[in-house]
Amino acid sequence: MRVHAYGDDALGDLDAVGLVEEIQEGRVAIPEVIEAAIARTEQVRDELGAVAYVAYDRARVEARDPRGGYFAGVPTFLKDNVDVAGMPTQQGCDAYRGHSLERDGDVARMFLATGLVPLGKTQLSEFGFSPSAEHPRLGPVRSPWDPARTAGASSAGTAALVAAGAVPLAHGNDGGGSIRIPAAVNGLVGLKPTRDRLAQDKLNRQMPIRIVSDGVLTRSVRDTAAFLRESERVYRALRLPPIGDVTRPSRTRLRVAVHTEGIGRGADPEVVDLTLKTARLLEELGHRVDVVPHPAPASVPDDFLLYWAMLAATIVRGGRRLAGPTWDRGRLDQLTLGLDRHCRSNLRRLPGAMRRLRALPRASAEFHRTYDVVLAPTLALPTPLVGHLDPTQDFETVMERILAWVAFTPWQNATGDPAVSLPLATTAAGLPQGMMLSAGAGREATLLELSYELEEASPWPRITA
Template identity: 55%
Template sequence: MTLPPPRAKVHAFSDDALGEHDAVGLAEEIRAGRISALEAVDAAIARVEKVNPELNGLVVADYDRARARAARPGKGFFAGVPTFVKDNSDVQGLPTQQGCSAYTGEPAKVDGDFASMFFGTGLVGIGKSQLSEFGFSASAEFFNADPVRNPWNTDYSSGASSAGSAAFVASGAVPIAHANDGGGSIRIPAGCNGLVGLKPTRGRVPQDKMIREMPLRIVADGVVSRSVRDTAAFLRESEKHYRNLKLPPIGDIRGPGQKRLRIAMLIDSIGDLKTDPEVAEAVRGAAQQLEALGHHVEEIAMPVPEYFLDDFLAYWSVLSTFMLATGKRTLGADFDRAKTDNLSRGLAKHGLRQSWKLPLVLSRLGASQQISKRFFRTYDAVLTPVLALPTPELGWLNPAQPYEVVIDRLIQLVNFTPLQNATGDPAISLPLGTSRNGMPIGVQLGAGRGREARLLEVAYELEQAVGFARIQDA
């Protein structure tokens, strides 16, 4: 498929059944009988068909089954609300392709644990959304196919790995969609597309078997949305299906909290990794707003050892080594390693070279949880960039380039979000900045283990105080 020429502001907002509703608002319309679930799903399908030729976020459509389910919507809170599942989670009857063209996925026999919970809230899946190959890159670009494009400007990346979900939510095709995060892949596309993206605490949300069996469970599942209340409602409804008794409950968070917080602010990352001035300006602007709301913000230096990013890259690389070494058994008999991209193969080689020190890497990454516990005895939250640089143009992270080029650029770009994947703590990306070229800039708030409620309360405050830019208004 050849995509149309790039242009700014691709969206499908109109006066159809979806209107400008977020997921909570759309669910209310369906419950009140002002629109039907089938009308909502039909409108979403029409919107996807309108924007996908330019955004390229769709892997496989599931329209017929979606219409059948919408004709008999379930009883969950989001009953009848159309959505997408990211294509690294199993959905019964659909293949799981992992963003990779090196094999042909077989249809899953049953829903994975995440999809089972997700659909149990009443959400209606209309297909699966695109990700970067195996979720390794922060941009969904491919050496042999068109990229996922950003609806704010199709010259730019939609982030990754949950790129397709974010592009469809930002463009108005659906109000909410599945995302997951092993190094920032909920928060990064949320930041690039002007969305809310909360990575939950490790163990908060049900996950598929492959993720649960990782030596260190760095991946967390969640959603990207256009409003804080949608993310809060998703977590509330998720808890009704699965409640981790080792974590404090999130509950029903519907607005700001009363407690004034002590918040640490980080502008630059580890070592000589510096944050772009535009991004730093957005973070400092968020800090000023928080102080105007009565919170105390204090700038500090990055409180983790300089070897952290090397350790995280080593572990991430070993995951690629495993995927490529076991592909014929775990992905499909026709898996051809030679058809994977330069980033996946380069990571696999790096992982093989680093495998001898995996016990040390796992020990030190695990110890980051203790660093976090000490840190959050002093501070209630931490404010950082999501990405150290503004959203990149497509091509900058193209995996057809040499591995050394791509990995160096990824380290320059992605050096804040991996920390919460190691510690297991929650963090949220909020669209609190805009670059001079009109692209959204995400600002991140993190908190201690199990403190999603705190993050949601502050997010509500910021949303009410400054509002979030909308693509249909820009």
């Protein structure tokens, strides 16, 4: 049974751009928009488990005196791993007590400068390590399309609220697929920008290989395009070509590569069929499509997992310095602790793994000399039931299941390339199955133009249908 909060209120079924138009034309007032979003959030909060922290009173104050920006008055949430003034940052973790922060981090500063009004923060898996947000104490974040199933990776809370209609768009970030995975299972648009395209908080900037990118999850291509346009006006990545104001498809026909094999794993037969169906749609639209092997070297799965484990080990070993005196590593979940053990057991391999990962952007750039865009399934398998990736299970069991599901998205985190998941496919069970398009570094505009074209050619299902 689907869970959603759409109704006859100030939000209606509008996306963010549509809501901006309603506000600017005076057909709805910002305070009533904020109240509608609060009511909707409360309507689905218990069923979806998507909310980590609420700041409703702050939102009501901002509604009476909104800051400037294109999205002025549009309600939103930020993921609970970025710093927002007046809110704690808990990282989906029980191992320490977060405290109210005095100032916004760089991500929140950029995000809120567009005019968006935060209602609070969304739930994630512990430190974002799992592709399924299943908190041992608070419970899982559930998909509004089927609450028996996971809402996906660490931006799961964001995706669940956007898909359920509580807010039209919200913040996510992606270090191994955590924008694209929840977009894929919740019927949303989720674009991971090019490495360094948008502002980043200090911790992510300090990573030896900056695999994390921030962005949004939305219900329409134009919302994602508008957010990137407005963010670029606040924070400009000078080494990358500007995205600009992308509002329509391009007439340029593209060279499209299709992968049904990920990095070390293949896709489920149903997912392969859905991917090839999308490939045929691209051919019908006039694009040149070739099914080709994935360019990833055989070392990538193990190298990426070891780097991921190194990030966990850094937190486990340095938690008190990062989180303060309330730190208690005994309250970390089994996935985080298992990643720490994996790193320590393979420490001698880490320098070679990082050297090979750092070489991948060049390999990707060479591949994109031949192909403008790559089509692949966002995920190798249909959406699993809650509990399948429960982090309290044996580490080896959970990791094997993670690698079988998340076989496609880490490639772009390693290369730094942009990629977008679009809700172009539906499984036999009636659930969204995202299709992923990726391009060379700095080519977000190409992805947005193609996304507009596909949105027009094959409009995606609505959760209310």
